[in-house]
Structures are given as structure tokens and as C-alpha cells.
Amino acid sequence: MLQTAFIRENREKVIQALGKRNFDAAPLVDEVIALDEKRRSTQVALDTILSESNKLSRSIGELMKAGKKDEAALLKEQTVQYKEQSKELEETLNTTAEALTQALYKLPNVPADIVPEGKTPEENLEVFAAGEIPVLYGGAVPHWELAKKYDIIDFELGVKITGAGFPVYKGKGARLQRALISYFLDKNTAAGYTEMQVPHLVNEASGYGTGQLPDKEGQMYHVGIDDLYLIPTAEVPVTNLFRDVIIEEKDLPVLCTGYTPCFRREAGSYGAHVRGLNRLHQFDKVEIVRIEKPENSYAALDGMVDHVKEILDELGLPYRVLRLCGGDMGFTSALTYDFEVFSTAQDRWLEISSVSNFETFQANRLKLRYRDKEGKNQLAHTLNGSSLALPRVLAGILENYQTADGIVIPEVLRPYTGFDIID
Structure with missing residues (x-):
């Protein structure tokens, strides 16, 4: 299948080239680009939450060692929220990645430059x-x-x-x-x-x-x-x-x-x-x-x-x-x-x-x-x-x-x- 980065960086070229196949690629290409953008932004959000969650875990450990259990308990509540958010983001990421793959499966290969125009x-x-x-x-x-x-x-x-x-x-x-x-x-x-x-x-x-x-x-x-x-x-x-x-x-x-x-x-x-x-x-x-x-x-x-x-x-x-x-x-x-x-x-x-x-x-x-x-x-x-x-x-x-x-x-x-x- 075509590479997502290639499609994203060469939208017009891909649409024009697939036109040689008499294939209207524009709707599918735009769907791929949108799904890829959603996948990437979801991944960034997930990575950010996981990073923050890891920082909180370290802070909780330090507070517990210092005997500050009440402060540690407050941070633990926040980690629970992070876990719920990360779970939702992981589900969204998996669903989006699968939708992206299925969309890519529908796109045919881009013809080489020397492929002649024609329908039959x-x-x-x-x-x-x-x-x-x-x-x-x-x-x-x-x-x-x-x-x-x-x-x-x-x-x-x-x-x-x-x-x-x-x-x-x-x-x-x-x-x-x-x-x-x-x-x-x-x-x-x-x-x-x-x-x-x-x-x-x-x-x-x-x-x-x-x-x-x-x-x-x-x-x-x-x-x-x-x-x-x-x-x-x-x-x-x-x-x-x-x-x-x-x-x-x-x-x-x-x-x-x-x-x-x-x-x-x-x-x-x-x-x-x-x-x-x-x-x-x-x-x-x-x-x-x-x-x-x-x-x-x-x-x-x-x-x-x-x-x-x-x-x-x-x-x-x-x-x-x-x-x-x-x-x-x-x-x-x-x-x-x-x-x-x-x-x-x-x-x-x-x-x-x-x-x-x-x-x-x-x-x-x-x-x-x-x-x-x-x-x-x-x-x-x-x-x-x-x-x-x-x-x-x-x-x-x-x-x-x-x-x-x-x-x-x-x-x-x-x-x-x-x-x-x-x-």
C-alpha cells in the first residue's frame, strides 16, 4: 500500500497520478490525511499523559518516603484520572489506526510516469x-x-x-x-x-x-x-x-x-x-x-x-x-x-x-x-x-x-x- 507520509506530502501528485487509473482518489486521499492527523494528534496526547503520569508516580514515591501521605494521596487521585484518560486515548488510537489501514487498503498503487493514459x-x-x-x-x-x-x-x-x-x-x-x-x-x-x-x-x-x-x-x-x-x-x-x-x-x-x-x-x-x-x-x-x-x-x-x-x-x-x-x-x-x-x-x-x-x-x-x-x-x-x-x-x-x-x-x-x- 502507499505510505501515509508520501500521501500527506504529495496530495495533489497522488490524486493526479491515480487519475490515470480513472480512479477518483480525492475523497479517499483526504480521508487518509484526516485519519493520519487524528492518529498523530492522539498519539501526542497519549504520550503527554503517560509522561505526566510517570512524573506523578515518581513524585508520589518521593512524598511517601518523606512521610507526606496526604499530599501523596491527592496525587494518586490525579493518576487515576490519567489512567482513565490514557485508556480512552489508547482505544481512540487503535480505532483510528485500524480505520487508517482500511482506507489505505482501498488506494491502488500510483502508476509510473511512463504509464499511458487510457481506460480500456x-x-x-x-x-x-x-x-x-x-x-x-x-x-x-x-x-x-x-x-x-x-x-x-x-x-x-x-x-x-x-x-x-x-x-x-x-x-x-x-x-x-x-x-x-x-x-x-x-x-x-x-x-x-x-x-x-x-x-x-x-x-x-x-x-x-x-x-x-x-x-x-x-x-x-x-x-x-x-x-x-x-x-x-x-x-x-x-x-x-x-x-x-x-x-x-x-x-x-x-x-x-x-x-x-x-x-x-x-x-x-x-x-x-x-x-x-x-x-x-x-x-x-x-x-x-x-x-x-x-x-x-x-x-x-x-x-x-x-x-x-x-x-x-x-x-x-x-x-x-x-x-x-x-x-x-x-x-x-x-x-x-x-x-x-x-x-x-x-x-x-x-x-x-x-x-x-x-x-x-x-x-x-x-x-x-x-x-x-x-x-x-x-x-x-x-x-x-x-x-x-x-x-x-x-x-x-x-x-x-x-x-x-x-x-x-x-x-x-x-x-x-x-x-x-x-x-
Whole structure:
């Protein structure tokens, strides 16, 4: 979340910057400033009373030693009043601090200066494109028909077991899925990321730490009896490994990668664009997470973008990179680049990765800091990216690599699959 001092000292800047998100921040910003002022003034009043109470306690002790019990008794009555006042002030302080925290939770991150204006995905800015869109043979079909033709993904069986959006991968489809996971992890670890295996359920504190709560509470599956949440992405457990941690400056940057299944309710999703692998409730994803010094984080973001580019180049898929406009960015992000693969069979772009810099927004929630060379604790910057989400990458491979004889496997994946073609 945003730091209170930053909001207080940069009111107009915060309101103007959040306007890029089409977010009217003025009422909430003023509420934060008012609550912070109340919190600070209450703290000053409480500190003053506690100080006076301590002075009285010392005076009472001195009077008792001098045998002046009557004078000591009068001061004792005053200390009782101080205790009652301090109790009231402590209650006010706690209530105000909680109200301030809840107000801060409602404010999204401030977009970076280079984030373009815009309200819809159509206003995102294309900054890079690579790969040639293939010309498919006359009988080319979308991936959901290919999945049925070659018996590699069974959507109906998933409905039987669980419901829509929970596919079953079979035979070479399952092996291709596993090959992609292994390939992505190998690419990430070769680039210096440490592989982590993390829980697939998280507690409420973890959800608040990375910003899924309270913003996306309705989009996560909640296990009510245990008050746990199924993870929407590995970003949540991996980043929370460093909650309440102080990292030594010499140990930065921290680079982690992890494979997990991801669970998203996707409430309200419907229509042709969610067919097949295009929108799922459960899917596999490999994530990369970085913790950086603030002055290095945007260079690190560029490096993450280049890393994902290299993977897509090796897969031979046509793709483009978009800098998201303010209205299409996630709640916690300061700057996001989306990667999209072109599906020739569907004749449209499919989002397959988001790479984001959150600056100090998550770190402030997480109390994730680093100790600088002077021994001072500073908030770190956090970044994360999909490297990569599997469903639409798989859809792109199935559709763009289909031929009259079968689906050709990209050469870079063949050592992992053990076969060259699905036929």
C-alpha cells in the first residue's frame, strides 16, 4: 500500500497520478490525511499523559518516603484520572489506526510516469512485436477441436469431475503440459532464479501482503472452515516468503521462481472468449519474483521482459508486448507489460504473461525491508512475472503448429516431450 507520509506530502501528485487509473482518489486521499492527523494528534496526547503520569508516580514515591501521605494521596487521585484518560486515548488510537489501514487498503498503487493514459485494453501501447504469423492449412481448427480430435485434453470429463474450467490433460497432452513446466523452470533457473516449491493455500495475511485482499477477495476460492485461500498465482506464496523480513543490502537482488497450479473463480466470465483453454478456473503457471533495491528495479523489469521474450522466441510463437494503460493495470502495479501470443486459428491475440514492478507497494504491506550500508532499514521494491502461464501458451502451440499430419512440437520442447508430433 502507499505510505501515509508520501500521501500527506504529495496530495495533489497522488490524486493526479491515480487519475490515470480513472480512479477518483480525492475523497479517499483526504480521508487518509484526516485519519493520519487524528492518529498523530492522539498519539501526542497519549504520550503527554503517560509522561505526566510517570512524573506523578515518581513524585508520589518521593512524598511517601518523606512521610507526606496526604499530599501523596491527592496525587494518586490525579493518576487515576490519567489512567482513565490514557485508556480512552489508547482505544481512540487503535480505532483510528485500524480505520487508517482500511482506507489505505482501498488506494491502488500510483502508476509510473511512463504509464499511458487510457481506460480500456484497446488503449494499451504496443512496444514490441516479434515472430511471423503462420499461414495455416485449409483444415485448421481452434485448439478445443484439436484437443478432441487428438484426445489430448478432455473438457467434458473435467466438467464431470468438478465443473467447467477444470480440464483433464491426457496422454501426449499431459506430457506436453509437463514439458512446458520443466522447460520454463529450467530457463528461469539458468537465468539465476532459485526454484521454490510453495504451499497452494495461503492465509489471510499473505493475501493482504501481496494485495489480493481486499481487492480480489471475490475472485479467490476461500476454504471457509480453515480461513485459507487457494492461490491465484505463485506470486502470493513466493513473495510472502519475505514478509516481515529484513534483507541485507549485499544479498540483493533476490530472484525466485516457482511452479504452482493457480485457482481463480473468474466470476462473471462468459462468452466465446472463455472457450477451451482461453479462461480456466484451474491452470498451471511458472512465476518469477524479484526483490530489488529501488534504484535497480526498473532495469530489473526490463531484464524480466527480455527473459520472457527469449522464451517465446525459442518457442517460435508470434507475440507482442504491451505497456498497459492506467485503466487496464492491476491494483498493485506501478508499471505492467503484457505479453500476447497470436492465435491464428482464433484470429486474435491471447494474453500469456504479465510482468510488473510494484515498487514499494507490496513491500510496505509485507514490511519487507533491506538494511542499507549505513544500517538503516529501507523498503525494497518487488517485481513479478509469468514465465509463463501454460493454458494460452499451449493453445498457441496447438493452433499455430497444426498441420494436416498433426501438431508439430516446437524443437526446444522435444527433449522434454520425447516426441516430435501429436498425431
